[in-house]
Amino acid sequence: MSTRPFVIVGGDAAGLSAASKCKREEPDRDVIVFEKGNWISYAHCGLPYFIGGVVDSLSDLLSLSPTQVRERGIDLRRNHEVIAVNPAEQTVTVRCEKTTFEQPFGDLLIGTGARPVSGPFDLSTLDGVFTVHGIDSAAAIDAYLSDPEAYDESTLGEGPVDRDQITHNRQFSSPHTAAIVGGGYVGVEMAEALIERGLDVHLFQRSGHILPPFGDSIAAVVEPHLRSKGVHVHTNTPVTRLVGDDDGRVSGVQTASETIDAQLVIVGVGIRPNTDLLSETEISIGEGSAIRTDEYGRTSLQNIYAAGDVATSTHTVTGEETWVPLGLTANRAGRAIGTTVAGTETSVGEIAGTAVLKAFDLECGRTGIIDKDDARNHGFDPISATITAGSRSGYYPGNSETTVTLVCDQQTERLLGGAIVGSDRAAVRINTIATALQADRTVSDVEQLDLAYAPPFSPVWDPILVAAKVLNGKL
Amino acid sequence: MSTRPFVIVGGDAAGLSAASKCKREEPDRDVIVFEKGNWISYAHCGLPYFIGGVVDSLSDLLSLSPTQVRERGIDLRRNHEVIAVNPAEQTVTVRCEKTTFEQPFGDLLIGTGARPVSGPFDLSTLDGVFTVHGIDSAAAIDAYLSDPEAYDESTLGEGPVDRDQITHNRQFSSPHTAAIVGGGYVGVEMAEALIERGLDVHLFQRSGHILPPFGDSIAAVVEPHLRSKGVHVHTNTPVTRLVGDDDGRVSGVQTASETIDAQLVIVGVGIRPNTDLLSETEISIGEGSAIRTDEYGRTSLQNIYAAGDVATSTHTVTGEETWVPLGLTANRAGRAIGTTVAGTETSVGEIAGTAVLKAFDLECGRTGIIDKDDARNHGFDPISATITAGSRSGYYPGNSETTVTLVCDQQTERLLGGAIVGSDRAAVRINTIATALQADRTVSDVEQLDLAYAPPFSPVWDPILVAAKVLNGKL
Known part of the structure; x- marks a missing residue:
């Protein structure tokens, strides 16, 4: 190969869009995707619908299988974590089960996505407390919700589900009451999903209205609708503490005025770009603590691109930098970067922050x-x-x-x-x-x-x- | 009054929008609407849904009652036909039951709409042959479709329905088979309505595909769908003749190759602007034989405007004159002209010919x-x-x-x-x-x-x- 490989960190929307497009435009180019986990290319937005029972199997949420990715000529390496980016050497340091190695790149795309933040809560101490992020979290919530006697493993489908998590979470008796911390997209979608599963659902919003990105006039319509469907909507109500029982299972949430029973707590208070990998570099960081990118998805470091939830975008209205982590943005930017890397400079486009949401x-x-x-x-x-x-x-x-x-x-x-x-x-x-x-x-x-x-x-x-x-x- | 009145010919979408808006902007202005018939301000696009039984009562299709119009301060004169426009004198000649008179105007709006054309057929000779245009036509078709024993007059609602037509059409035994001549909007909507009424329906289109304005790729989806709902779709099949029985009731339609039984025939082969009123003037006529209008809805004659199905518009894409008679165009142009006449020049806007249609x-x-x-x-x-x-x-x-x-x-x-x-x-x-x-x-x-x-x-x-x-x- 005369050209050094196009290396991609992260095997989800942005990364695989870029990989696929580059391979299609320049079939002789080596394209390597490092994914630190087991899962690739899944529909994050579909998770609440799996939990709610609208989607039958986790397999339905997979857009591309590893086999399909490889059939496109992409060198996909799962369970390979990129632990350092070395701009001077134009290499990445990769750790896999057996070894650590340096991988040179011609072009590099950071598509590491974002992770949920947990607000003031330590999510690791109590059973029954979850964020909704990643296939394994949806599988775990579903197992936790299910009657231990009636749990149906077939819904897990064909993918590499974390079975230990399933085994752990399916042991609990089904929760009757759920508390959702945060009235954003995830909060509202999960409220619907959990009502579908028969729970008594409390939704807590710190500010005066749920769904802040939609504005008060929309929230003023949605809130009574949620209530009409049985959701207890608590606005102006920060959750201050999670309460556990003697066995270490969550038993409630505490607000300034009361404690409400809950055997399940969903924390949906936002996400944060996964930029730790770049912390040793001088890469420019922008809005939302995301990696600053230009019209072509280029970062401040030579030959290094970023796209998806980890990267900034340009806002259609302001023309200024913004950070709005959404699915189309990631797919489009990945595709554009794949084209650019293959030789045809292509704009990643601007975003207006268009978003839609079903609320019952x-x-x-x-x-x-x-x-x-x-x-x-x-x-x-x-x-x-x-x-x-x-x-x-x-x-x-x-x-x-x-x-x-x-x-x-x-x-x-x-x-x-x-x-x-x-x-x-x-x-x-x-x-x-x-x-x-x-x-x-x-x-x-x-x-x-x-x-x-x-x-x-x-x-x-x-x-x-x-x-x-x-x-x-x-x- | 210092200003001479704003006179409007035609009490439907364009005319009443203009009248209402002018009155609101300039309450002291005299606004007179002459409507030659009994009906005003009805939802033309709703007629097939009344016939199909989706809309229960003709009254539901009325947007404004004469009383409501008068409450807006508009001088509404029904059964007043404007029989001449006299540009030199800036008057119109009006005929009503008892007399004929000259009405001076300061501004005049022609909102006379369009009428259905009948192609090669004489619609007046056979019973059971209809166009779908106007409330009375929908009432007549409904009466004709109904079992004479079970006809329900309450569906006629409160309005001034032509009772003679009802009496005439309700006497016939219910038709079993219908032929629709023309596969445009009306043809497709009526096919659905008549299937809902339990008829065997044949739809005839002269050209190779129904719904020409939508293009072949859309028709290629709609045609099999209509067939799946029981509509016999005949493309490339002009109807050459309507066949009657000895009693003067339609009994079938004839094509080049066959005669198909039909006790009901709907002719939907297009409409034509009602410009006869202007035939003695030198008004400029444009696309579609409609009255040529400029950005403000002005015709070539001083102080005379035209809007709605009788008038041309400017096309968004070409910037050129076009004639696309649709509901929003009429309402918007009327409203703009009402504003202009009241003193604030307002563009009637351009049209893209946007149209939507339900087909089952x-x-x-x-x-x-x-x-x-x-x-x-x-x-x-x-x-x-x-x-x-x-x-x-x-x-x-x-x-x-x-x-x-x-x-x-x-x-x-x-x-x-x-x-x-x-x-x-x-x-x-x-x-x-x-x-x-x-x-x-x-x-x-x-x-x-x-x-x-x-x-x-x-x-x-x-x-x-x-x-x-x-x-x-x-x-």
């Missing part, structure tokens, strides 16, 4: 900048409007209330962001707003959009048009 | 320029890609195939149009494409969109992103 019967979406303080911090003069309109023609069965918030800058009238919630096709409507953001559209532009109308799908004035009309009226 | 379990959408000949006629060098991708993550229940076509110009790579079909939230996804069209986005821009991903609603790569990726690969 509700569909929630958000994109761009919704929080006004956030907008002001970026030099904007924000103003917003929130409306509620029908999802279909009023006379058509299934018409249901859809709430839309739009935020724009008062000076330029440029749209900055938006959020939506409703039970009828609300989520995918957020894409309209995301598309407008990419194109720097004003509120007037949005008000003039020729959006779809047919009685079963939308009223004459789509809820987004109604919101634009009202926001425009405030300018 | 399928949702279809289209926007912009899809037909390649059409694109070439506007100076573009079109290329397209059609893909089929999942609507959700593959492992999430309800994931279903979604087909997307995107068309762009090979030279500029600008997106020209797109179409979509699928059973899971496909229709509203077309809004993403419509938004991209308004902003002159390229295929690369679309490929870089930060669209929503969550397992229940979309795969990591939204079908539109997949289509953009494939189309980009062809450039």
Whole structure:
């Protein structure tokens, strides 16, 4: 080989997208993927649906098998941990079961992802306390939830599940009450999953509303809906301590005012980029403590790229650095970097922070900048409007209330962001707003959009048009 | 009054939107609406759903009652036909039951809509032959479909239904077989409605595929779906003649090769703008024989505006004149003209021809320029890609195939149009494409969109992103 190999640290969305694309564009290039664990290429976003029973088998969550990866000509090495990056030597130090070795690279991609943070809690001391991160955590939670007598191992599928964890967690009697610490994406999805599993569920949010990225007007719709489904939603309620029983199993959570029984605790208070590997280097770190990357996913170190949850991105609206760890961002950046490394410089693109979420019967979406303080911090003069309109023609069965918030800058009238919630096709409507953001559209532009109308799908004035009309009226 | 009145011809979407908006902006202005018939402000797009039984009562289809219109301060005159427009005098000639009079105007809006054309058929000679246009036609078809013994008059609701037509049509025995001439929007919606009513339904399309505005790749999905629901779809099959029985009731339709029994015939072969009123004037006529209008809805005659199905619009993609009679266009233009007439010049906006359609379990959408000949006629060098991708993550229940076509110009790579079909939230996804069209986005821009991903609603790569990726690969 004349070219030194393309080395990738991390065998998930960003890493394998890059590996696959590079191999397709430049089949003769050596592409090596080091994955420190057993699992590769799984659907992180599907974990709550496995726990809730919507997805039958863990195997369903695997996008690519190791065999499929190898069939693409990628040199995949699982259980290989990269323990150092040596920019001067253009090598990485790799540790596997038997040995430690230096691997030279022509190009290197850091795709090490992120890990859950645990807030003030030590998660290792009590049984029954989990974060939701990685296939093994979902399998462990499922085992812990199951009746020990009726546990069905077949749901574990074909993959390399950590059997010790399963054996440990399946011994416990099924929990009746769960506490979820954190009302973000994971918290809300897990609330639904655990209600599906028949538990009494308490959801704790430190601030005044759950789902902070969606804004208060969306949360104000979601919170009563969660309550109507049986979730006890506690806002303005930090959990201060986890309480255990004499056997070391969690028995409750403590707040400023009370202790609530819980035999299961899910901690979903955020994630943090896995940058420890780079701590000995002079790599530039940016927003969210993630690795700073440029338009092509390049870090500050020569021939070293980063992508996915470990890397920063450029925000569509501000043009500034941001850190929004989401699936499409990782896949797209990985693919772009694979193309660049193979010889064709390709932008990783900008992100608007578009996200959607199912909360029982509700569909929630958000994109761009919704929080006004956030907008002001970026030099904007924000103003917003929130409306509620029908999802279909009023006379058509299934018409249901859809709430839309739009935020724009008062000076330029440029749209900055938006959020939506409703039970009828609300989520995918957020894409309209995301598309407008990419194109720097004003509120007037949005008000003039020729959006779809047919009685079963939308009223004459789509809820987004109604919101634009009202926001425009405030300018 | 110092200002002469704002006079509006036609009490439907465009006219009443203009009247309401003008009155709100300039409450002292006299606003007079002349409607030649009895009905105002009804939901034309809801007619097939009344006939199909999805909507219970005709009253549900009325957006505004005459009382509500008058409560807005609008001088509504039903059964007043404007029979001449006199530009030199700035008056209209109005005929009502008792008299004919001249009405001066300060501003005049022509909102006379369109009427169905009947192709080669004389619709007046046989019973059981209908177009679907106007509340009375829906009521007549429903009466004709009903068992004479079991006909339920309560579905007629409160409005001024033409009772003579009802009495005439309800006398017939229920038809068993229906023929629909024309596979456009009305044809497909009526096929579903008549299947719901238990009929054996034949749908005839002159050209090679139904739904020409959506393009062949969408039709290729819809046609087998219609067949799976029991509709006999005949493409490349012009109906040459309607056949009647001795009593003057339709008994079948004739094609080049056969005669097919039908006791009900729906003719849906298009509509034509109602411009006869202007035939004695020198008003400029444009695309589709509609009244030519400018950015503000102004015609070539002083102080005379036109909006809705009778007027041309400006196409978002070509910037040229077009005629696409759709509900949002009418409402928006009316509203803009009402604002302009009240003193604030407001653009009627451009249209992309965005349209969505329900075809049983399928949702279809289209926007912009899809037909390649059409694109070439506007100076573009079109290329397209059609893909089929999942609507959700593959492992999430309800994931279903979604087909997307995107068309762009090979030279500029600008997106020209797109179409979509699928059973899971496909229709509203077309809004993403419509938004991209308004902003002159390229295929690369679309490929870089930060669209929503969550397992229940979309795969990591939204079908539109997949289509953009494939189309980009062809450039």
